Amino acid sequence: MTLQPASREIFHARLRQIGATRYHDKHPFHHRLHKGDCTLDQVQAWVINRWYYQASIPMKDAAFMSRCTDPQLRRIWRSRIADHDGDLEAGGGIRRWLKLAQGVGLDPDYVASGQGVMPATRFAVDAYVRFVRDAPLIAAMASSLTEMFAPAIHEQRIRGLLEHYAFATDETLAYFSQRLSEAPKDVTFTLDWVLVHATTAADQDAAAAALTFKTDVLWALLDALWHGYVTGDAPPGAWQPGQGQLIR
Amino acid sequence: MTLQPASREIFHARLRQIGATRYHDKHPFHHRLHKGDCTLDQVQAWVINRWYYQASIPMKDAAFMSRCTDPQLRRIWRSRIADHDGDLEAGGGIRRWLKLAQGVGLDPDYVASGQGVMPATRFAVDAYVRFVRDAPLIAAMASSLTEMFAPAIHEQRIRGLLEHYAFATDETLAYFSQRLSEAPKDVTFTLDWVLVHATTAADQDAAAAALTFKTDVLWALLDALWHGYVTGDAPPGAWQPGQGQLIR
Numbered sequence: 001m002t003l004q005p006a007s008r009e010i011f012h013a014r015l016r017q018i019g020a021t022r023y024h025d026k027h028p029f030h031h032r033l034h035k036g037d038c039t040l041d042q043v044q045a046w047v048i049n050r051w052y053y054q055a056s057i058p059m060k061d062a063a064f065m066s067r068c069t070d071p072q073l074r075r076i077w078r079s080r081i082a083d084h085d086g087d088l089e090a091g092g093g094i095r096r097w098l099k100l101a102q103g104v105g106l107d108p109d110y111v112a113s114g115q116g117v118m119p120a121t122r123f124a125v126d127a128y129v130r131f132v133r134d135a136p137l138i139a140a141m142a143s144s145l146t147e148m149f150a151p152a153i154h155e156q157r158i159r160g161l162l163e164h165y166a167f168a169t170d171e172t173l174a175y176f177s178q179r180l181s182e183a184p185k186d187v188t189f190t191l192d193w194v195l196v197h198a199t200t201a202a203d204q205d206a207a208a209a210a211l212t213f214k215t216d217v218l219w220a221l222l223d224a225l226w227h228g229y230v231t232g233d234a235p236p237g238a239w240q241p242g243q244g245q246l247i248r
Numbered sequence: 249m250t251l252q253p254a255s256r257e258i259f260h261a262r263l264r265q266i267g268a269t270r271y272h273d274k275h276p277f278h279h280r281l282h283k284g285d286c287t288l289d290q291v292q293a294w295v296i297n298r299w300y301y302q303a304s305i306p307m308k309d310a311a312f313m314s315r316c317t318d319p320q321l322r323r324i325w326r327s328r329i330a331d332h333d334g335d336l337e338a339g340g341g342i343r344r345w346l347k348l349a350q351g352v353g354l355d356p357d358y359v360a361s362g363q364g365v366m367p368a369t370r371f372a373v374d375a376y377v378r379f380v381r382d383a384p385l386i387a388a389m390a391s392s393l394t395e396m397f398a399p400a401i402h403e404q405r406i407r408g409l410l411e412h413y414a415f416a417t418d419e420t421l422a423y424f425s426q427r428l429s430e431a432p433k434d435v436t437f438t439l440d441w442v443l444v445h446a447t448t449a450a451d452q453d454a455a456a457a458a459l460t461f462k463t464d465v466l467w468a469l470l471d472a473l474w475h476g477y478v479t480g481d482a483p484p485g486a487w488q489p490g491q492g493q494l495i496r
Binding site: 021028120123213216223228237 | 270371467475484
């Protein structure tokens with residue numbers, strides 16, 4: 001017996017529920033960060049490791065486009081790469097992330113080198129890029145739907161950082177404020193696409209599993225960060241506080 | 249200017265030095281395990297997560313063979329798969345690991361399902377399998393050279409577990425005692441192959457980087473285990489103490 005798919009409303013609610021229970025806004029590291037309880041070392045560790053995620057996003061989107069046969073879908077998707085990479089001379093999420101790096105006292109060249117990134121960060125982020133390259137199309141698209149939950153955490157973050165940390169300014173937080181307008185555009189299209197194209201129960205299960213997988217990736221990044229820099233047991237070769245500082 | 253390769257002796261010493269500084273016998277989780285300081289829950293968490301590594305090893309070796317054009321090298325490598333998978337009815341490292349699972353009070357079917365494995369464990373182990381499939385041949389081979397350092401940790405482990413834990417018997421620890429004879433056979437061949445075939449400085453660097461990568465994988469598994477079950481912050485969906493217990 002083949003199971004009937006759920007209605008779009010119920011399927012949508014199922015996806016939202018994954019965010020409600022597993023999105024990384026629930027992770028203790030974010031509570032700590034947004035409440036102002038992180039040391040500058042911990043903020044720097046977050047910026048260095050999260051850089052690897054940021055820098056991989058346009059590769060993830062290129063991996064998606066590399067296996068996407070529908071030119072119209074590729075045309076729509078392409079703006080994601082432009083949003084993150086920016087133009088030849090200026091702009092883009094990656095450059096904005098390096099402004100944040102500078103703002104927290106790190107040498108942006110050191111951060112961009114990826115030298116201090118923990119292996120656990122690489123393993124999780126690389127798993128995401130490969131998933132998007134190799135999984136069925138609907139799962140590859142659904143894995144990006146954590147962006148449904150992103151504006152709320154970005155708002156919390158902007159508010160929390162501005163309140164608690166001297167490094168927080170409109171310029172250093174530009175990455176997050178920019179995402180407030182970019183993410184909804186992407187997610188409106190992709191959510192609609194997934195809701196419409198997941199026409200079987202198996203498609204819906206695959207989309208839900210993909211979104212769950214993506215929440216696992218984001219959670220694993222913060223678990224590694226906590227173990228490395230809150231518990232204080234960073235693995236061999238990873239960034240140590242004091243390395244990669246900006247000489248002013 | 250092309251750098252000259254180091255002599256075999258110096259290259260060999262360089263590889264050994266990676267083990268001396270980065271192999272997971274230095275990880276606090278192993279100290280805790282071997283000293284008898286792990287709770288039964290922590291031992292179970294280790295057995296469940298390390299299962300994913302054990303179960304992936306024959307896939308890793310098949311991935312190696314899938315890209316290895318030299319039939320003689322494939323013929324030699326094949327015994328690794330047989331060592332782990334065993335025969336149709338009996339034998340093999342995977343079945344021996346499930347004996348350990350049973351010995352520590354876990355339902356072997358639950359362990360074999362991989363249900364409770366942490367995402368961070370999957371990310372690290374999957375990265376290893378892909379590395380061996382995709383990296384240059386010499387790097388793929390060198391990544392297995394952590395086995396140079398394995399007999400010492402297996403001996404420590406057998407001694408430590410027998411001394412401190414009621415579950416430890418010749419039968420439950422058969423996986424480790426068997427590896428004492430299997431690993432040296434594999435490593436003698438592979439180390440020799442790498443020492444002989446790394447004829448340029450670039451080859452030697454690639455082999456050293458591959459071995460370092462592999463120590464990162466093993467270290468990340470224990471960091472995740474520590475965060476999840478010693479600190480006690482297992483990620484959403486991972487095994488919780490009490491799940492998957494053997495009904496006697």
